[in-house]
Amino acid sequence: MSNRKNIYNSIRQKMEAAGFQFETEQKPHLQNRKENELKFVHPQLVKRLEEDGYKVRAKKFYIKPLTDEPDCEIGFVTGKSSPLYKESFFIKANSSDSFDETPAWTNRENNAALDSLLESITGYLKTSSDVSSDQMNTYLFTWNPNKWDWVDLADSIEHLETIGYVERRWSCGNSKGIKKGDRVFLIRLGKEPRGIMGSGYAKSSYYVASHWDGSEGKTTNYIDIEFDILINPNEDTLFDKESLELVDINGVQEWFPQLSGISIKQEIVESLESHWFNFIKENKYIKNSFVSNDVVTKIKETYREGKAKDITQTRYERNPEARKRCLRHYGYSCKVCDFNFEHHFGEIGQGFIHVHHINQISDIGKEYEVDPIKDLIPVCPNCHAMIHSKRPAFSIKEIKEIRKTIYNKV
Numbered sequence: 001m002s003n004r005k006n007i008y009n010s011i012r013q014k015m016e017a018a019g020f021q022f023e024t025e026q027k028p029h030l031q032n033r034k035e036n037e038l039k040f041v042h043p044q045l046v047k048r049l050e051e052d053g054y055k056v057r058a059k060k061f062y063i064k065p066l067t068d069e070p071d072c073e074i075g076f077v078t079g080k081s082s083p084l085y086k087e088s089f090f091i092k093a094n095s096s097d098s099f100d101e102t103p104a105w106t107n108r109e110n111n112a113a114l115d116s117l118l119e120s121i122t123g124y125l126k127t128s129s130d131v132s133s134d135q136m137n138t139y140l141f142t143w144n145p146n147k148w149d150w151v152d153l154a155d156s157i158e159h160l161e162t163i164g165y166v167e168r169r170w171s172c173g174n175s176k177g178i179k180k181g182d183r184v185f186l187i188r189l190g191k192e193p194r195g196i197m198g199s200g201y202a203k204s205s206y207y208v209a210s211h212w213d214g215s216e217g218k219t220t221n222y223i224d225i226e227f228d229i230l231i232n233p234n235e236d237t238l239f240d241k242e243s244l245e246l247v248d249i250n251g252v253q254e255w256f257p258q259l260s261g262i263s264i265k266q267e268i269v270e271s272l273e274s275h276w277f278n279f280i281k282e283n284k285y286i287k288n289s290f291v292s293n294d295v296v297t298k299i300k301e302t303y304r305e306g307k308a309k310d311i312t313q314t315r316y317e318r319n320p321e322a323r324k325r326c327l328r329h330y331g332y333s334c335k336v337c338d339f340n341f342e343h344h345f346g347e348i349g350q351g352f353i354h355v356h357h358i359n360q361i362s363d364i365g366k367e368y369e370v371d372p373i374k375d376l377i378p379v380c381p382n383c384h385a386m387i388h389s390k391r392p393a394f395s396i397k398e399i400k401e402i403r404k405t406i407y408n409k410v
Contacts, residue, residue: 004035007074011063011114012038015076018118019044019125020061028064031099037064048125049083055350058082066106067098075104076114081347084117089124089207091116091219110217120207123176137182138264138272141170141225142257143197144189148212157230162385163354165226167203172223172261176206184225185264185272188233189256195238199276200227223261229280239279247272323355325372334380336387336399341380354384358396 012022020040028037040061049056058079066073077097084090085103093103094113105114143150150156160166170186172178179202186198203224211218231238244255252265264272279285332353333340341349356379377396379387386402387394394402 004071004074008035008038008063011074011076014115014118015040015061015063018042018122023060028099032068033065034068034070035065037062042121044125045121054083055081056083064097066095066104073104073106073108075106076117077102077104084121086348089204089209089222089224090120091207091209108217116208116219120209123206123208124204126179126205137178138266138269139172139175139178139182139184139202140253140255140257140260140262140264141172141184141186142189142260143186146190153230153232156227157232160227160230163381163388165200165228166230167224167226169209169222170225170260171212172206172221173259174221175259175261175263176221178202178223178261179205183269184227185276186225186227186230187255188238193233193238193240194256195240195243196276197233197238198227198230200225200229202226221261229285231285236285237283239276243275243279247275322372322376326355326376327353327378329373330378332378334383335377336379336383336396337403339380339382353378354381355379356384356387356396 015038016022020042023039023041025036025038027033040063041059042061046056046059058081061076061078063074063076066075066077073095075095075097078084080102085093091105091113093105094108094111095104095106096102097104105117107114156166156168182202184200184202185196186200187196188194203226206221206223208219209222211220241255244253245251248255248265248268248271253268254262332342332351334353341352343349355376358375358377379396383399387396387399
């Protein structure tokens with residue numbers, strides 16, 4: 001029993017190191033467990049999740065025996081509605097509580113999921129929910145088709161061309177300093193063609209999850225990337241070695257690294273952005289002007305959108321605080337077809353909706369003050385794609401009339 005007590009004490013220390021605050025030791029409610037459970041809170045984690053738009057009902061966290069057996073696994077559990085169970089930047093639970101089958105994280109010899117969860121929570125909290133524009137770093141991510149077959153690449157590109165972006169989880173190797181809003185380039189390694197095939201922005205700080213190669217018990221570091229450009233190397237030209245030599249005339253950058261997520265030298269970032277923009281423009285890879293990247297400025301009661309970061313790059317800011325104000329006013333149902341993801345998909349659809357800019361900021365081409373109520377409106381991805389299926393985009397009224405006409409014919 002003393003060994004079990006040591007295990008609880010060790011886990012408690014790890015929990016507290018990750019920011020959890022111990023509240024009490026208690027008998028598990030309505031359960032015939034042989035040991036008490038440890039109850040924790042984490043106000044900073046709850047606050048951060050709420051700032052990121054989650055409804056956080058589960059605000060207590062427990063270290064407890066997972067069955068009634070005396071030598072059972074000891075695990076971490078919380079309420080089933082918690083974003084810890086649903087979001088990809090938190091590692092997947094590897095066990096469950098036998099009382100109600102709540103997923104649980106525990107440390108096993110070949111799968112220390114509990115330790116990995118605490119590490120990913122720490123990483124998640126390292127960055128603020130709204131990214132400061134003070135310092136944006138640039139990173140090079142890699143894809144080697146000899147190691148991993150990107151089977152849905154064509155689908156990802158089609159999605160991007162439809163609504164202007166596509167999100168993917170990507171391994172960041174040992175790079176743990178990447179923050180939400182950092183610039184990302186993706187380079188293809190292995191056999192020819194080799195070269196940069198995509199760009200975008202980090203949508204998260206690093207987190208730990210199961211390894212992409214499928215090895216049981218093996219984990220790696222990831223970030224979520226929102227790609228604004230993706231090129232299919234089987235069909236189109238990549239930004240190849242010769243192009244990179246023009247960017248990096250002094251040869252200061254390693255362009256074909258073994259590890260993903262390495263930093264791009266600050267002194268060549270401007271050159272890279274300029275050459276990359278000219279390349280994608282000349283090759284007509286910019287096929288949809290609705291490109292969102294959530295890089296923001298300081299937020300006041302009025303919200304400025306559309307301020308060009310670099311006139312040659314034509315990249316526009318979008319303000320997530322304006323989005324939040326819009327959704328607080330309108331809610332999460334599509335204002336064209338009234339579809340609500342939570343109503344149809346339950347918890348996994350909670351908080352999911354696109355926000356449409358009535359005045360398309362890439363067409364405006366300059367900074368303007370956006371009214372979250374007058375200038376923004378929530379729409380589902382399908383309606384959003386239809387709105388942007390022509391230029392200039394359909395108005396909300398026009399797209400509603402089209403739907404009405406079609407439904408009247410049925």
